[in-house]
Amino acid sequence: MYRIETMSPAGGTVKLALAGLHHESNTFAGRPADLAAFGGPLRGTEIVDRHATAHSTASGFLASAGPDVDVVPLVCAYANPCGPVTANAFDVIVAEITEALAGHGPWDGVLLAQHGAAVSDHHLDADAEVLRRVRQVVGPDVPVGMALDMHANLSDAMVEQATVSVGYLTNPHIDARPRALRCAELVIGAARGTIRPVTALCRVPVLVNILRQHTGEQPMAGLLARLEQATHRPGVLDVSLFQGFPYADVPELGMSVVVVADGDPGAAHAVATDLAEAIWECRTDLQDTAESPVTALAAAAAGRRAGRRTLLLDVGDNIGAGAPGDSTVLLAAAAGIPGYFQTVCDPAAVRHCVAAGEGARVALRIGGAAVDSPAPPVPVRGRVRAVTDGRYEEPRPRHGGRRFFDAGPTVVLDLDGGPIVLLTSGLVPNTSLEQLRAAGVALDELGVVVAKGVNAPLAAFGPVVDDVVRVDTPGVTRASYVELPYRNRPRLYPFEPEPR
Numbered sequence: 001m002y003r004i005e006t007m008s009p010a011g012g013t014v015k016l017a018l019a020g021l022h023h024e025s026n027t028f029a030g031r032p033a034d035l036a037a038f039g040g041p042l043r044g045t046e047i048v049d050r051h052a053t054a055h056s057t058a059s060g061f062l063a064s065a066g067p068d069v070d071v072v073p074l075v076c077a078y079a080n081p082c083g084p085v086t087a088n089a090f091d092v093i094v095a096e097i098t099e100a101l102a103g104h105g106p107w108d109g110v111l112l113a114q115h116g117a118a119v120s121d122h123h124l125d126a127d128a129e130v131l132r133r134v135r136q137v138v139g140p141d142v143p144v145g146m147a148l149d150m151h152a153n154l155s156d157a158m159v160e161q162a163t164v165s166v167g168y169l170t171n172p173h174i175d176a177r178p179r180a181l182r183c184a185e186l187v188i189g190a191a192r193g194t195i196r197p198v199t200a201l202c203r204v205p206v207l208v209n210i211l212r213q214h215t216g217e218q219p220m221a222g223l224l225a226r227l228e229q230a231t232h233r234p235g236v237l238d239v240s241l242f243q244g245f246p247y248a249d250v251p252e253l254g255m256s257v258v259v260v261a262d263g264d265p266g267a268a269h270a271v272a273t274d275l276a277e278a279i280w281e282c283r284t285d286l287q288d289t290a291e292s293p294v295t296a297l298a299a300a301a302a303g304r305r306a307g308r309r310t311l312l313l314d315v316g317d318n319i320g321a322g323a324p325g326d327s328t329v330l331l332a333a334a335a336g337i338p339g340y341f342q343t344v345c346d347p348a349a350v351r352h353c354v355a356a357g358e359g360a361r362v363a364l365r366i367g368g369a370a371v372d373s374p375a376p377p378v379p380v381r382g383r384v385r386a387v388t389d390g391r392y393e394e395p396r397p398r399h400g401g402r403r404f405f406d407a408g409p410t411v412v413l414d415l416d417g418g419p420i421v422l423l424t425s426g427l428v429p430n431t432s433l434e435q436l437r438a439a440g441v442a443l444d445e446l447g448v449v450v451a452k453g454v455n456a457p458l459a460a461f462g463p464v465v466d467d468v469v470r471v472d473t474p475g476v477t478r479a480s481y482v483e484l485p486y487r488n489r490p491r492l493y494p495f496e497p498e499p500r
Contacts, residue, residue, distance in 0.1 A: 014191050016184070017104070018047065018061045018073045019097045020113030021090070021130055024081040024151060026247040026322025027119055028484055029476045030371040035089045037079040041096060047073035055401030057113040057147045060180025064111075069188060074100040076113055080427050081322040090120040094133055101137045109143040109187040110134060113180070116152020116167070117245035124250050124488065128157035135161055143190035143197075147180040149173065151245040153252040159201040163190055165258050167240035169224060171215045172431075172459040176401040186237060186260065197237060197260050200268035202276040204255040205499040207492045210315070211288040211470055211479055213243050214455045219285040226278050230259075235267040241275065246481055247321055253489045255279055283493050290315055290472035290479045293329055297448075299469055301337050304447035308466040312450045313457065314342075316374055316475030319429045320399065320456045323477045324370030328378040330450055330473065331367065331419065338418030339447030343435075345370075347425040353384045353411040360384050362413070366423065374474040382415040385440070390424060392438035399431040399456035412439050420446070430457045433464070454479075 023033055031037075042050055051058035058076055065071040077093045079085075101107070112134065118126035127146075134144060143163040148154075150168040159165055166183035168175055189195040208220075215224055223241060230239050238260040244253055257275045261268035279286075291299070300310040317327035325345035334340045349366045356362050362384060365377035390407035408425030415421060422439055430451040436443070443464055451457035454470060454477075462468065472479050482495070491499035 013068050013070055014108045014188055015070045015072065016109045016111055016187065017101055017107050018058065018071055018111045018113070019075050019100065020077070021093050021097065021118065022076070022078045022113055022115045023085055023118045024115050024149065024245060024322065025084045025117060025119035026081055026476055027084055027249040028247055029083040029322040031082040031324065033079045033082050033085040033089060035092060037082060038077045038089060038093065039079070041075045041077035041093060043075055044073055047076050050404060054403035055174070055177045055397040057176045057180040057401070059401060060147065060177040061111045061113065061184050063177065063181050064184030064188065072104060074104065081320060083322065085118060085120040085126060087121040090123070090126060094130055098133050098137050101134065105138065107138055107142055108191040109145065110138055111184055111187060112144065112146045114146050114148055116148035116154065116242070117248045119248055119250060125155050125157055125252065128155050128161065131158060131161040143187045145183040145187035147183040150243050152242045153244050153248055153250055153254070154201055154203065154242055154256040154258060155252040156201065159199050159258060163187065164197050164238070164260050165199060165240065166238055167242050167258065169215070169227070169240065171213050171220070171243065171455050172399040173401070174397040174399065174459050177397070182238060195237065196263035198263060198265045198268055200259045200265065200272040202257045202272035203252070204257070204276045204279045205490065205492050206255050206279060206283045206286060207246055207253065207481060207494065208243050208255055208286040209288050209479065209481070210246060210454050211290055212286050214458065219282040223278060223282070226275060230271045230275060233267065233271060235261045235264040236271055237262050239271060239275070247477060249486045249488045251488055251490055254492050287494055290470040293333060293471055293473055296469045296471040297330065297333055300448040303467055304337065304339060309446065309464070310448050310467040310469060311457070311461050311465040312448060313454050313468065313470045314450055314452045314473050315454050315470055316473030316478045317452045318454055318477035319427060319452045321477040323452065323475050324372045325427050325452050326367040326370050326373055327473060327475055328367040328375045330471065331421070332375065332378045334419050335417045337448055339445060340419040341441065341446045341448065342450035343422045343424060343430060343452065345424050345427045347408070350409050350411050350423045350425045353413060353423065354387055354409060356384055358384050358387055366421065372476045380415050382413050385412040385414050387411050388439050390426065392432065392434040394432040394434050398459045399429070405432065405435065410439055412441060429453060431460055433460050
């Protein structure tokens with residue numbers, strides 16, 4: 001059960017704190033993660049209400065509660081990926097976390113729902129700084145577990161300050177709940193003294209292109225098979241493979257392996273090294289290029305004429321990696337393609353259409369208004385089909401495991417010539433078919449679906465399309481990393497052919 005009250009552990013009960021600051025920081029994005037972006041942290045029962053029935057990291061931590069395990073949800077803060085966390089937001093949120101830890105302890109363990117690629121204005125390694133401040137409160141001996149996104153950029157400071165570090169093993173991230181539960185199990189074991197976790201971190205000087213990060217495709221599928229075999233080696237408690245977040249310009253950028261062993265640092269190091277070498281051996285296969293917008297749209301239009309449904313993945317406007325979700329690059333070239341569908345985050349356009357009302361004809365400019373927009377607004381004409389509140393639920397395990405979504409006032413706009421645009425007031429990732437259903441858009445009327453992501457949308461959209469095309473669109477999440485102005489990254493393949 002989830003204990004919100006502050007109670008002293010009795011009769012061998014393990015008391016665990018649940019907290020976290022979860023943010024994936026795109027250091028090339030201009031929109032900062034300020035306090036408004038976080039929308040206010042979830043506290044106490046709010047965490048239970050939002051996550052108990054979801055498939056998220058926090059839901060996995062909550063699931064570890066039982067007759068002799070109390071999980072006390074304290075403070076959890078989440079913001080959509082965007083630019084670095086402001087110094088004020090970081091300090092305010094982390095102060096609330098540490099104050100809650102100090103005020104409701106003592107603790108037998110701490111569960112941190114982090115991302116692993118957070119950057120703040122004053123801390124390049126923001127996740128390590130969260131850990132440092134948590135350690136100042138609970139001391140060096142209380143087991144602390146971090147459950148991390150597969151895109152974490154692991155640092156020595158993170159691993160050294162955490163008792164156990166466990167990452168997702170799927171991309172799309174559909175295993176956040178079970179991986180967080182595994183993290184909690186290890187923390188509980190450490191608190192009870194039944195295991196003695198030791199951790200080895202091995203970073204690999206390779207930047208995997210985001211186009212090759214799908215864990216159901218090669219070469220990632222083969223690497224994950226190697227990882228699965230490694231988990232059965234004697235003394236090994238857990239193995240995680242981190243792809244790293246390529247849009248965070250930090251010294252820890254790149255792929256890494258983390259192995260947790262039971263009291264045997266040699267075993268942990270051996271497994272980490274073996275898997276790191278396997279990654280290095282397939283470094284060339286971890287690179288790729290995407291189709292141009294012109295080529296992708298032509299292929300999608302041809303598929304539409306042949307009765308096939310195509311999913312176009314708008315790589316440069318990847319909402320799940322820090323893009324604004326209002327790119328017009330594909331929309332501007334999609335005129336005349338019936339059954340073409342995409343979302344555009346544009347609160348001003350929504351207000352215009354809401355004022356006009358359902359059924360009204362409108363002429364306006366949409367998209368291209370955010371600070372990171374890669375293209376200008378597009379003039380459109382069409383009819384307002386529907387206005388909704390933008391709220392929907394995703395009960396199935398989809399990317400990241402979130403269940404409750406709120407895009408704010410939302411409009412379905414039928415454009416002249418055939419395209420359909422879902423205008424949203426708030427930014428939400430294209431990871432759920434429920435977003436379409438809640439707006440009254442049926443899959444049967446769609447032949448070309450644009451999702452602003454690379455791998456994340458595939459858990460939901462992959463099974464309902466015939467073809468998938470990743471598109472090399474411009475933006476702060478572009479596929480061609482060599483164009484990004486890195487300053488802090490280490491030597492990495494493919495930037496340096498021989499970085500080691």
